[in-house]
Amino acid sequence: MGRVDTQLLPGPLQKAVDGFRRYLEGECARSAHTVRAYLSDVESLLGFAVQEGVQELRQLELGSLRRWLGAQSEAGMARATLARRAATARSFTGWALREELIETDPAVRLQAPKRDKSLPGVLQQQQVSRMVDDLNTAAADGGPMALRNRAMVELLYATGVRVGELAGLDIDDLDPDRRTVRVLGKGNKERTVPFGVPAAVAVDDWLRRGRPAVVGATSGPALFLGVRGNRVDPRQIRAVVSELLQALGDTSATGPHALRHSAATHLLDGGADLRAVQEILGHSSLATTQIYTHVSVDRLRKSYQQAHPRA
Structure with missing residues (x-):
């Protein structure tokens, strides 16, 4: 699943995306590149959830998160990218829990395939x-x-x-x-x-x-x-x-x-x-x-x- 047009997100979900953006830019002082990557992942997740009938953040469940990652895995997405997207989802739902936008964190038990343990290229x-x-x-x-x-x-x-x-x-x-x-x-x-x-x-x-x-x-x-x-x-x-x-x-x-x-x-x-x-x-x-x-x-x-x- 790729990036979803945020105009298609219901109002409450779009409001959550905007709040998460402010959190990343303000409290976390993330770079513009990092913020774009995080938001792209979150919008992909929420766009997938909307297709499953989710209209507000409190309806988001672990099953949707797992199916979201599963669909990307079946599409051939690299394990490193899946691991990053799972980490982004956990960051987003953790933030939403602290902001009391949700009552329980659905991503606590979310797991993604382990990254390939490849060593970096090194010059002699x-x-x-x-x-x-x-x-x-x-x-x-x-x-x-x-x-x-x-x-x-x-x-x-x-x-x-x-x-x-x-x-x-x-x-x-x-x-x-x-x-x-x-x-x-x-x-x-x-x-x-x-x-x-x-x-x-x-x-x-x-x-x-x-x-x-x-x-x-x-x-x-x-x-x-x-x-x-x-x-x-x-x-x-x-x-x-x-x-x-x-x-x-x-x-x-x-x-x-x-x-x-x-x-x-x-x-x-x-x-x-x-x-x-x-x-x-x-x-x-x-x-x-x-x-x-x-x-x-x-x-x-x-x-x-x-x-x-x-x-």
Whole structure:
């Protein structure tokens, strides 16, 4: 079941959707992208329930929730998406219970298929070096976009920040003396992340020789700019990194998140403390960071099997 036109929802249900939107935007301070995703899921759920005769939230039952997920599963929806939609449904009905729009929470016992436990794509350190060498070669000509691309990739790998966090950086978020950057993450949580000398050199080169060549009236304080002087768009960053990874030719890693995965894994491989990596990545839960220990163990196991004579 896809997104349902909210104009088809009965008044009480539409009122609940509007209230949930205000809750997400206000109390939760969710990003616009996250709010849209949550509302799309809720509208899909309520649209399905309306087809089953539900006219107000108090009529919503566990059976409808299960049939809603079941219909999507039969349509071939990925388990990860089903798990996300089930989580959204639980958030929505939990909010409705607190707001006394319903007397009991029908989603308490709602379950969805478990997510596939796939490990994230990770670059080898030699592959990162090759990618940086390509960026240095391109930047040698001094073109502003080549300088920008090198600085963006160096900073992505050095800090492990998300692509949206990188796009949102302003110049004064940098502390060149301490080699740290102030990052505004999910839920408007701020953290300070260190970076190394190569990233510092690349960013400084961009600020001195690249950014002044494209800065314009609409640039504002944005650290990274597009060719027309506007703040760089996350899609532009994804395109740059995807092209670089494709050029390597010997990795399954794709997109900017591969650099985040790689940074975390290489930190742990180098002996970094798990909680320090959690702080750097901005994870609210240590359990999220622990997947990178699995990556490290998996890499260790492969190395052992290849190298040990009795493996």
